Amino acid sequence: MDDELNSQLKPLRERIDAIDTQLIALLNQRAAVALEVGEIKKHFNAPVFRPEREQQVIARLQDMSMGPLGGDHISAIWREIMSASRELEQPFRAAYLGPVGTYSEQAMHLYFGQSIEGLPCSSIDEVFRSVDAGAAEFGVVPVENSTAGAVSRTLDLLLQTKLLIGGELALPIHHNLLTLSGGLTGVTRVCAHAQSLAQCQRWLATHAPHLECLAMSSNAEAARLAASDPTVAAIAGDRAAVHYGLQVAYALIQDDPHNRTRFVMIGKVPVGSSGRDQTSLIVSVKNEPGAVFKLLGPLARHGVSMTRFESRPARAGTWEYYFYIDIEGHRDSAAVAAALAELEEKAAFLKILGSYPRAS
Structure with a gap:
């Protein structure tokens, strides 16, 4: 059985080895060119990391690929290739x-x-x-x-x-309930970041109502505490479990499976346009009738789509609010630039937080 298996696999493995030989040569050629790019960037004091450029590279390769590698595979592979190239240019x-x-x-x-x-x-x-x-x-x-x-x-x-x-x-x-023993015997407290406790509150109320919930600065800090105290359970992910030597008592305890x-x-450097961008801004309006409606008018007039709208109190004791808004497009595009210019005239306050490639 093993001999027959190996005889059929041998020519395929030899082909893979030959392709890997070509790949390593090409990857080193690519890295050498990246080093040349790095030297030019140093001369002009340009940033090493350009997220818009990396997004364009990945998108072009995804469009070119005929499979069997999918878009996510290509993104993961080239992100590591570009990460290694950046480290050669200048670690950051x-x-x-x-x-x-x-x-x-x-x-x-x-x-x-x-x-x-x-x-x-x-x-x-x-x-x-x-x-x-x-x-x-x-x-x-x-x-x-x-x-x-x-x-x-x-x-x-x-x-x-x-x-x-x-x-x-x-x-x-993906939240797990982690303990030293892998069980809840002797456990009296569950620790996690406040957000994680909120994301698991129904599960905790149903399956562990006796545990006291304590908010921590991070889930990893909770895992570090659980690693030294058998009375503590932590809510954290797989990386924390491995790093701190904890066992999974219960897996996937988040209330929303699509959490x-x-x-x-x-950072400090503005990002150029990738062709698939988003702009985030903070706006406040005068306290007058129809102010929020007027705020949204410039976006509609210039055909700019809003993807997020969230209000936050201004904390000035005047019942005023800041609005956190995400819109499609880069601030340098004609439609977004026109909408922002009009918005600035109407708003009591406008801060553009940045334009950047949208997450896939």
Whole structure:
């Protein structure tokens, strides 16, 4: 049986080996060209990472491919190729809500590739501070969840700081209940980020109503605590379970099986147009009848689609609100530019948070 199997596999493996030989030569050729690109960028003090360019490269290859590789396969492969090339040109850092093992870290690697150097931070505030101070070129922060809604602190800091959104990623969130033993015997508390507790509240109320729920700075911090305390269960993902040596007591405990969190990448450099972009902005209006209706008029007149609209109190004690809006298109496109110019005339306040490639 083994001899027959090996005899049939041998010529196919030899073909794969031959193709791999060609691939490694071509990949090294590509890396050499990328190094030349890096030298030119250094001369002009241009940023190493251009998300719009990488999006264009991936989209072109996806359109060219005749299969059997699908679009997601091509995206994953080329993101790592480009990540390695960037590291050769000039290593850079991305700050994220830590410690190691968080969904923020997972989002960072999915977006930037494995070659990025991560800087774990203890809070979302610290992520913003790290990027603002130059300790990291980019930050990765959660902005909204499909179950629990907006991440308030991220929205507040986007308003308060000068940092720009340069990219986004929608990450499926699969929560597990983790303990040292793999069971709940002796467990009295379940710890997790407040958002994760909210995303699992029905499951916890039904299956573990006796457990006290405690909010932590991150799920990975909860996992780190559970790794040293057998009375603690943590809600976290597979990466945290492996990193902290925990066992899965219950898998996939999120209330919504399609639970997703949207992460945004923050930085200081504006992003060019990729051809499939989104623009985020914050607007406030005068306290007068029909103000919100008038606010939306410029978008409709110029044919600009709005994909997100969320209100937040201005916290000035005057019952005024800021509106967080996502619209389709890049701020440099004619329709969006015209709509924003008209909007600025009508709004009491307008801040453009950035234009960037939309998540697939």
